[in-house]
Amino acid sequence: MTDFDSQLKTERRRALLAGAGLIGAALLPAGVKAAPATSGKFSFPRGFLWGAAVAGHQVEGQNINSDAWLLETIEPTTFAEPSGDACDHYRLFAEDIAMVAALGLNTFRFSVEWSRVEPENGMFSEAALAHYRDVLEACRKHKLTPMVSYNHFSTPRWFAALGGWEGDDAPRLFARYCAKVTEALGDLMELTTTFNEPNLAKLLFGFPGPLQQFSGNPKEKAMLARAGEVSGTGRFSAWMFGDLDKIQAGQLAAHRAAFEAIHRVKPSMKVGLTIAMADDQAAGASDDTMRRRREIAYGPWLALAESHADFVGVQCYTRARIGADAELPPPDGARLTDMRYEFYPQAIEGALRYAASRVRKPLYVTENGIATMDDRHREEYIRVAVGGVARCMRDGIDVRGYLHWSLLDNFEWNFGYGPRFGLVSVDRKTQQRTPKPSARLLGTIARQNAIAVDNR
Template sequence: MNDSNHRHSAERRRALLAGAGLLGATLLPPVAAAAQPASSKFSFPRGFLWGAAVAGHQVEGQNTNSDAWLLETIEPTTFAEPSGDACDHYRLYAQDIAMVAALGLNTFRFSVEWSRVEPENGMFSDAALAHYRDVLEACRKQKITPVVSYNHFTTPRWFAASGGWEGTDAPRLFARYCARVTEALGDLMDLTTTFNEPNLAKLLFGFPGPLQQFSGNPKEKAMLARAGEVAGTGRFSAWMYGDLDKIQAGQLAAHGAAYEAIHRINPQIKVGLTIAMADDQAAGASAETMARRRDIAYGPWLALAATHADFVGVQCYTRARIGADAELPPPDGARLTDMRYEFYPQAIEGALRYAASRVQKPFYVTENGIASMDDANRQEYIRGAVSGVARCMRDGIDVRGYLHWSLLDNYEWGFGYGPHFGLVSVDRKTQKRTPKASARLLGTIARQNAIAIEKA
């Protein structure tokens, strides 16, 4: 690998790790938008879902009983800064949902925060459940379809301190929590997901390449050791901080148990599985290498989705170029986003096509977007990505919705508040929301339920 490739490889490693909450990174300056290519119009079917997504810990604020809160506030930590008040969405949810409707969108994806609902093992908060019922009622008032995640990365502190997803009792505990939420809120829910992209760790660290050395690094181990001391159990396993094989096994079993528990209580609820994907492209890789990469990154989850999912949520941001034995950095001179990913809006098309080749289920794009301080880049990305979705649908792939990440400029894990993914800017001192031109663009596409497809 030459010096230029080493440089790009290092930048990509830092970006992926920071996005996963493992370290901070310096953001790149925005890039200029390119001229738009020729196009042809595509009309989406009636009832297509257009929306934006958030996650509890990243927007609600003061999520003090969660594993992430502890990891953010101890020393040493791999997080750039604590989440604090975030976007104060726990208080301002009604305003935010009304804004979604005013923009012309018809869907809002959010998560119920397990650490609020069950702050201690077996102790459920009726007040927290009532809050999330109010959120669902606000969606109904605004004629917004809610897409509810039972878990978006974070778990209760007590759960992480008892072994987290590595614990043998994890599937039962998660299914119990999902059952309680469904009993309290299920009459207002239609589309739900158990986990948010539970395969992300395997996507980042599972395939041979430079990222592997950062999984279980000394600073992460020191952070987890300190968290175990503070929690009083001497151990702490959270999200992707721990034994990745055991975490994946625990989450696979937990999804199956939760899927069955939710359906027992309310068979009408559609329970989906979201999967983090890249548009994998061979760049020197053999067919066998490509198959191995995909089996590591997605295989167990796509297989589970075939039997234990009513739909699949595809979450994709960029492409991955696979060399003979490792993922390669972006090409020299490639256009990069502020997260140092390659600017590649057509990636969602490739990810959807691969997923559809493996699973015969309805698909939703449950996350897709870019970090950029220049909103012109986001507008260009949206046009390119939605065009890719339209091409998939034109070719017969059953895609039923496009949900942009994210609604708000929010807390982005290891990066803290540095990156801006939002359709809406947030003044962190006043919590004032200001929709960007990209929000109006997506709203216009949603109202028209059509797009002028750009050439791939």
């Protein structure tokens, strides 16, 4: 038994002896919550992961061989602006990793950029692999646990031009890439994930709601058609731009193939699956409607996690209010983030409880945060969200880490550089980093490995 497992059992026992009357929430029927515990300070188990996350294309800069780079730079495009130099993290990674450690965190989540490692089909860059080895060595130097994503949305241009995740050969190609990375870097990696929230498109667009208009619109179709022309194949499918059902089927098969390929190279590797979630709340929806919403948004991935994941990463930002037949917009007068969704830090607790009711795997919060120009709101969000994680753990749910999104104010895909999710601001002219008060707050919680919790 690891120190983490031992201390986690001790915390559960302490809650029971305190008269909380709890049983492990993961064993409760779906929708049933454990009885409330007493208020007070919650100490996280030794070995709990506290971290911040970045993604290759969003921070590295000049990722010219990726599908996203092409989509950003052609006309027409749905992107507000190109990524350009981004945060120049490809060059400044050592500084960023040292900053993570200095803040008091113990984990750094990042992605290996497929389009750098395999810029052409079957041609692997030893220089790119050496770079990511340097990143991992920097984590080791600063005693940070790396959590590595093999893919965070963007793919090589050649892959997208073959049909991307809609292509018949996608699972084999992705598994080949994952095996190559594991062979080159696996000795420095223990916690990895194949995809970053591959269900995001289904969560946003698969169930009727206010975002339906943004998927498959004429401008998006024209962008993809132009990308196909530029690529010379007449076809282009990338990320969430394409046939969402075919993309999901391709990624489900690709995850299975990659999970098995990674374990063949390194059987001890912990390979997880991150899932985008909302705290789904019925606001007029029947039980059948709620089940249908969840099946569309998460069902295939939660089912796959049971057989093909060593852990599940829960990624949650807000709640979703489900009406009789559609997701509803935020209620009138609700506080909104700069992404125009509801400020609702309590959501991570609901998402963790639902995930624990569906899968018997360790859980990590692999993304959680808000876009705001007012860092006081981010501080409030962190306090409430981490308190929710503590309540879940006090109720017996096996949560092993909290990783905030994001470390840096970075490129936010279609929205460009407008939304600010970072714990650290970045001057894009000088690339100077400045930690915000929220970064120090999260670092303080991490150093203390404890937080005051109340009952909700």
